Each structure stands twice: as C-alpha cells, then as structure tokens.
Amino acid sequence: MTDGSAPAVVDIDIDLDRVPDDRPATSSGPLSWLVAAGVTVLAATLGISLALRSGSAPACAASRTLGAAPPTGTATHSGKATFYDSNGTGGNCSNPAAPANRLYVALGPSEYAAGAACGGFLDVTGPKGTVRVLIMDQCPECEPGHLDLSREAFTRIADPVQGLVPVTYRAVVNPPLPGPLTFRIKEGASQFWFAVRVGNHGNPLRAVEVRQGDSGPWRTTARQDYNYWLIPSGAGAGPFSVRVSDVYGNRVTASGIRMAPGQVQTSVIRMYGPGAPISSRKPATARPSVTRAGGTPTPARPVEVARASAPPAETPSTRPAGATARWCG
Numbered sequence: 001m002t003d004g005s006a007p008a009v010v011d012i013d014i015d016l017d018r019v020p021d022d023r024p025a026t027s028s029g030p031l032s033w034l035v036a037a038g039v040t041v042l043a044a045t046l047g048i049s050l051a052l053r054s055g056s057a058p059a060c061a062a063s064r065t066l067g068a069a070p071p072t073g074t075a076t077h078s079g080k081a082t083f084y085d086s087n088g089t090g091g092n093c094s095n096p097a098a099p100a101n102r103l104y105v106a107l108g109p110s111e112y113a114a115g116a117a118c119g120g121f122l123d124v125t126g127p128k129g130t131v132r133v134l135i136m137d138q139c140p141e142c143e144p145g146h147l148d149l150s151r152e153a154f155t156r157i158a159d160p161v162q163g164l165v166p167v168t169y170r171a172v173v174n175p176p177l178p179g180p181l182t183f184r185i186k187e188g189a190s191q192f193w194f195a196v197r198v199g200n201h202g203n204p205l206r207a208v209e210v211r212q213g214d215s216g217p218w219r220t221t222a223r224q225d226y227n228y229w230l231i232p233s234g235a236g237a238g239p240f241s242v243r244v245s246d247v248y249g250n251r252v253t254a255s256g257i258r259m260a261p262g263q264v265q266t267s268v269i270r271m272y273g274p275g276a277p278i279s280s281r282k283p284a285t286a287r288p289s290v291t292r293a294g295g296t297p298t299p300a301r302p303v304e305v306a307r308a309s310a311p312p313a314e315t316p317s318t319r320p321a322g323a324t325a326r327w328c329g
Helices: 030-055 059-065 109-115 151-157
Strands: 077-084 104-107 121-125 130-138 146-150 165-171 182-185 194-199 205-212 229-231 240-246 251-257 264-266 285-287
Touching: 077 151, 104 109, 109 130, 121 146, 121 151, 130 146, 130 151, 146 151, 182 251, 194 205, 194 240, 205 229
Parallel strands: 077 146, 104 130
Antiparallel strands: 077 165, 104 146, 121 130, 121 165, 182 194, 182 264, 194 229, 205 240, 240 251, 264 285
C-alpha cells in the first residue's frame, strides 16, 4: 500500500479552569489593541483546531457522506494496481481467513464503501492477463481506481518487479457460489445486542433483515464497516429468520439461525442459481470455530474456520448481462 499523511492539527493549550488574577483594567491604547488582536487570532486558531478535531469522521461515515459505492454492473473501469500480503488474515471484511487460492484485493475507501463491497468479486486485467479476486479488505490510502492486490493475484497479471501497473477491472455479476449462505453471530451477542456476518453471497449485499422465529415484523440491520449487520437493541433470543438481499435484486430467506455466538452456521439456502429456494424452514447446522475471548463487542476481526473462495470458472448468470445495482438510501 502507498503511504499517506494526515493533515496537521494545531493544538493550543488554554487553561479554562484557572481563576484570572485580580488586576486593574488597563487603559485603552496600543498595548490593549495588540492584546485584543492577539485574542482574536487565538480564538480563530482555536476554532480551526476544534473544527479539525470534531470534523474528523470514521471512514464509514465519510464514505457514506460522499456517496461511495463499490464497483457493480458490467462497466469496465481503468486504474492501477499494487500488491500486499494480508498475512493470512481475512481483512476488514472480517473474513475467516484469506481465501484458499489467495486471490484477493483491498479497495480504497470510496470503493470499499464502508463494507458495502465485501464479498463481491472483480475481474482484473493487466499486462499479462486477467485474474478474478475476492474483495475482502480496505486500503485506507488508496484513491478510486487503485487496487491493492494480493501478491499471488498481481503475479497473474504482471511481473511483481514492476510494483505498479495500469489495469482495467469490472465487477462479476452472480459469480459461482462456493456453497449455501453462512451466518456467524458475533461474539458478545445476546438477546439485547445482535450482530451477524453473512457469507457465500457472491454479489455485494444491499440489506439484511432479521425477525424472531418465522413470523412477526422484519427488523432492519445496519451494515458496519467491518462487515457485520447490527441491531444495537438486540433481536431477541432466537432462533431467527434472516432475509438477505443483494444489489441485483436477488433475495432469499434462511430460517432456524440460532443465537450461537462465534459459530459459523451453514444454511441450506443459496443466494441465487438454479433451484435456489425463496425460503426454508430447515434449521441451519452449526460448526464450531476458533473464537476470541468474550467481552464487549468490538469491530475487531474475528477468527473463523477458513472457507474456500469461489472457483475461477464462471457459470451462466441468472441475471441479465446489463444488470444494475440498487442501493439503500
């Protein structure tokens, strides 16, 4: 990744709690004018400092404000590519680990879009050829069009000695799925605090909704920039039905998701493709994963059992070639 520098912040130390000395007021004149001018400059500088401090927002909030969105549809984009190594971790998207084929990419904040890009795939073309990569990480210092590929992916399209190469890239609509949807309730979750990560969805997700059991109103979750979907007040004790929608209009419902923090629950529902059902009442099966110590939920990346990435061969799409993405406001 490239290096970035943060804007300088002016710190002014003012003791607002100190009682001023009891001194007689001075007469007006050049000295008092200078003092007044100095106070004015000081106040203005303090205002700048406070604005800089209070104006800094998390990457997720900033990207939402700027209308950021991941690459979608069939448009081809031009940019550049570098490479890095995630050292086996799953990146900002809270993946269990790097994909088995180690073909992945980190996007800059505007295209990572506070986690909205997580789980999607890009076809990237460079001087030597094309490679398909999983979006699983964020490159905070990368501008739009700058892809930070894994070394293995970069090697497929260019000589690593080059370090930086021009590329074109496009989103993959309805890539092959490695299996049914998976659900992971975050450590620390309870009936009073709910967070779930959805896996094996192929396309970027637009919405995740949850309800207690198989009836009742659907509750909207809020996407977090570390790729969990959150209901701060909780969704109940479970089991849950979870309705998942992607940016191309695919929507399915999985039932029987249990309140089992730290476990990956594999449903029987595929996000799309031949035979993908609308919903299922068969409970999801859970398999244990390596979990971190319990405690207050944080956006730290969880450790799960690694799952294979989508195979490189592309199957026929179930959506029109010109499919366009839809985003929530």
